[in-house]
Every structure is written in C-alpha cells, then in structure tokens.
Amino acid sequence: MGRVYNFSAGPAVLPEEVLQEAADEMLDYQGSGMSVMEMSHRSKVYDAIIKEAEADLRELMNIPDNYKVLFLQGGASQQFAMIPMNLMKNKKADYIVTGQWAKKAAKEAELYGEVNVVASSADKTFSYIPDCSDLPIDDDADYVYICENNTIYGTKFHTLPNTKGKTLVADISSCFLSEPVDVTKYGMLYGGVQKNVGPAGVVIAIIREDLITDDVLPGTPTMLRYKIHADADSLYNTPPCYGIYICGKVFKWLKKMGGLEEMQRRNVEKAKILYDYLDSSKLFHGTVEPSSRSLMNVPFVTGDKELDAKFVKEAEAAGFVNLKGHRTVGGMRASIYNAMPKEGVEALVAFMKKFEEENL
Ligand code: PMP
Numbered sequence: 001m002g003r004v005y006n007f008s009a010g011p012a013v014l015p016e017e018v019l020q021e022a023a024d025e026m027l028d029y030q031g032s033g034m035s036v037m038e039m040s041h042r043s044k045v046y047d048a049i050i051k052e053a054e055a056d057l058r059e060l061m062n063i064p065d066n067y068k069v070l071f072l073q074g075g076a077s078q079q080f081a082m083i084p085m086n087l088m089k090n091k092k093a094d095y096i097v098t099g100q101w102a103k104k105a106a107k108e109a110e111l112y113g114e115v116n117v118v119a120s121s122a123d124k125t126f127s128y129i130p131d132c133s134d135l136p137i138d139d140d141a142d143y144v145y146i147c148e149n150n151t152i153y154g155t156k157f158h159t160l161p162n163t164k165g166k167t168l169v170a171d172i173s174s175c176f177l178s179e180p181v182d183v184t185k186y187g188m189l190y191g192g193v194q195k196n197v198g199p200a201g202v203v204i205a206i207i208r209e210d211l212i213t214d215d216v217l218p219g220t221p222t223m224l225r226y227k228i229h230a231d232a233d234s235l236y237n238t239p240p241c242y243g244i245y246i247c248g249k250v251f252k253w254l255k256k257m258g259g260l261e262e263m264q265r266r267n268v269e270k271a272k273i274l275y276d277y278l279d280s281s282k283l284f285h286g287t288v289e290p291s292s293r294s295l296m297n298v299p300f301v302t303g304d305k306e307l308d309a310k311f312v313k314e315a316e317a318a319g320f321v322n323l324k325g326h327r328t329v330g331g332m333r334a335s336i337y338n339a340m341p342k343e344g345v346e347a348l349v350a351f352m353k354k355f356e357e358e359n360l
Pocket of ligand 1: 010075076078149150151152171172
C-alpha cells in the first residue's frame with residue numbers, strides 16, 4: 001500500500017527515512033538483540049540513545065549550556081499545570097491568549113495563582129496575533145506566557161512580545177524545529193513532539209537553569225517538579241523510551257537536511273505555494289491575517305459548509321488526508337510540517353485548482 005499525503009495537525013507526518021530506519025532496527029537494535037521498546041532505560045545502549053538525542057537537539061537549536069533539556073511525559077497539556085507549579089513564585093503570571101491552547105494554559109494557571117490576560121485576539125476568532133510591543137505587564141509577574149504557533153487557528157508570533165524584562169515561556173508544540181530560534185530570548189520553551197518531531201508521548205522542555213529550583217508551590221507532586229527531572233537527566237523514572245529514540249532519529253534527519261536554516265527555507269517555500277494559491281483563488285480563502293500566518297498550519301474555507309465537506313471527502317479519496325479543519329473552526333486545515341515534502345503541497349494545490357474549476 002502506498003503512503004498518502006497526510007496533512008494531520010498532530011500526531012502528524014514523520015520523515016519516511018526515519019520510519020524506514022526504525023523498521024529496519026525493530027527486531028535488533030544495533031546488535032543488542034532486541035528492539036528499543038524492550039530494553040532497560042538504565043542500559044548502556046539506551047543511555048547512548050538519550051544522550052545523543054539531547055546532544056543533537058542542543059546542536060540543532062544552538063541551546064546554551066545554562067539551559068536544561070528535559071524529556072517529559074503528560075503531553076503539552078500537563079505543562080499548563082507544571083509551569084505555574086514550578087515558576088509562579090509570586091503567584092502571578094501574564095498570559096497572551098491567541099487561541100484555544102493558550103486559553104487552556106491560562107485557565108489551568110488560574111488554579112495556582114493570579115492570571116492576567118494582557119492581550120488576546122479572541123475578538124476576531126483568533127485570526128491574528130495582537131500587537132505585543134507595549135503590554136501592561138505586571139511588575140510582579142513571574143512570567144509572560146505565549147503559544148508561539150497556534151495549531152488550530154494557523155497564526156504565529158513573528159515577533160516575540162516585549163515582556164519588559166519578565167521571563168518568556170512559550171509553547172512551541174506546532175513550530176518546534178521548523179526554523180531557527182534564539183533560545184536566549186526565552187526562560188522556557190516546550191512542546192509536545194507529536195507534530196514536528198516524533199510520536200505522541202514525549203514533551204521536550206528547554207528551561208534556563210536558574211528557573212529550575214526546589215522553590216515550587218506547596219503540594220507540587222514529585223513527578224511534576226522540573227528539578228527532579230533535571231537532576232536525573234530525564235531518567236528519574238522510566239521515560240518514554242521509544243518516543244525519545246524516534247525524536248533522536250528526526251534530529252539526525254534534520255541535521256542531514258542542513259539544520260534549521262534549511263528547514264526554514266523549505267518551510268517558507270512550501271507555505272508560499274499554498275498561500276499564493278489561496279490569495280489568488282476565487283473559491284478558497286485563507287482565514288488568517290497575512291502578517292500573522294503560520295508556516296505550519298494553514299486553515300482555509302470556501303465559505304460554504306457543504307462545499308467544504310465535499311472538498312474534504314474528494315481530497316481524501318485522492319490521497320490527501322486529514323484536511324478537515326478543527327472542530328471549533330470548521331473548513332479545512334493543511335498542516336505542512338517539516339516532513340511534508342514540497343511535492344505534497346504542490347499536489348494539494350493542483351488538486352484544489354481542479355476542484356475550484358469544477359465547483360465555481
Ligand atoms: N499546545 C499546542 C500548540 C497544541 O497544538 C496542542 C495539541 N494539539 C497542545 C498544546 C496540547 O497537546 P497535548 O495533546 O500533547 O496535551
């Protein structure tokens with residue numbers, strides 16, 4: 001059976017080379033006589049896998065030595081609680097709400113302290129990123145929180161907010177490794193890997209060391225303390241071993257492809273093909289303000305629900321799958337992560353053009 005073009009928002013397409021390699025190593029990982037799923041996380045073989053994964057990620061993202069890389073579990077959603085539990089020393093934080101995920105993070109943080117929503121784009125169904133150059137940041141805020149790429153709405157912060165000296169915490173789940181980042185601008189970046197990096201079950205958090213302390217909110221469970229995981233090099237308990245192994249393979253693939261500058265070049269090129277068509281189409285329209293557009297998630301509509309459904313159905317039959325928009329937005333969404341080849345986007349646009357001719 002052939003592989004389809006998979007536009008899923010996550011879990012999402014992974015590089016075919018990585019999947020093939022994992023398949024080749026399934027029964028016997030490098031002469032160990034077992035798969036990576038079957039080996040002890042305390043074994044020498046596995047230790048090399050997790051250490052190499054971390055080293056490759058550090059190289060790719062140019063992560064300074066004073067930042068820890070943690071491989072965690074619980075999905076990105078668990079961070080919505082871990083962040084306030086570990087970072088809310090003054091029990092105050094400022095949140096910028098640009099979509100469902102930031103909204104959920106803010107709501108969770110309210111369980112632990114005072115949350116101020118200092119900017120929001122809810123007024124226009126999250127179709128843009130608000131101006132964050134001069135926000136009413138609280139003097140006592142422990143951090144300023146953003147969701148950098150909004151998977152559902154297809155927006156991305158192209159300029160980071162002016163946090164007025166406060167620690168920036170960013171959810172980068174859906175833009176992880178899609179372009180170079182200056183890690184030093186953040187106190188913490190984190191993401192679920194199931195979009196651009198690997199299989200669901202792994203969360204990677206990159207946190208500046210001075211933020212990792214024992215001074216956490218009373219009652220914070222052991223497993224939800226960054227310090228516990230940092231001190232144990234992500235091996236406090238059994239980590240999501242197999243997922244980390246696949247992430248490691250994706251890091252190697254990214255290095256081989258030319259690193260994050262090259263990924264950015266490719267992602268800009270791919271997204272342009274789709275956005276240029278959307279801007280010229282008489283049938284399909286992008287839903288996002290052009291200056292806020294994401295390179296990763298591209299929502300679009302025809303303006304007619306029945307026609308949207310017809311498109312999704314016909315696209316699927318033609319081998320373009322998971323194009324249905326998020327249930328809260330409707331329409332369509334094409335997620336075009338690192339592993340989606342340019343040919344996939346070109347083929348989708350060709351299919352959309354044909355659909356337009358037939359349905360206008
Ligand atoms: N943040 C963003 C930006 C997301 O896209 C998602 C999931 N789609 C989440 C958080 C929640 O992730 P998880 O399902 O891993 O908890």
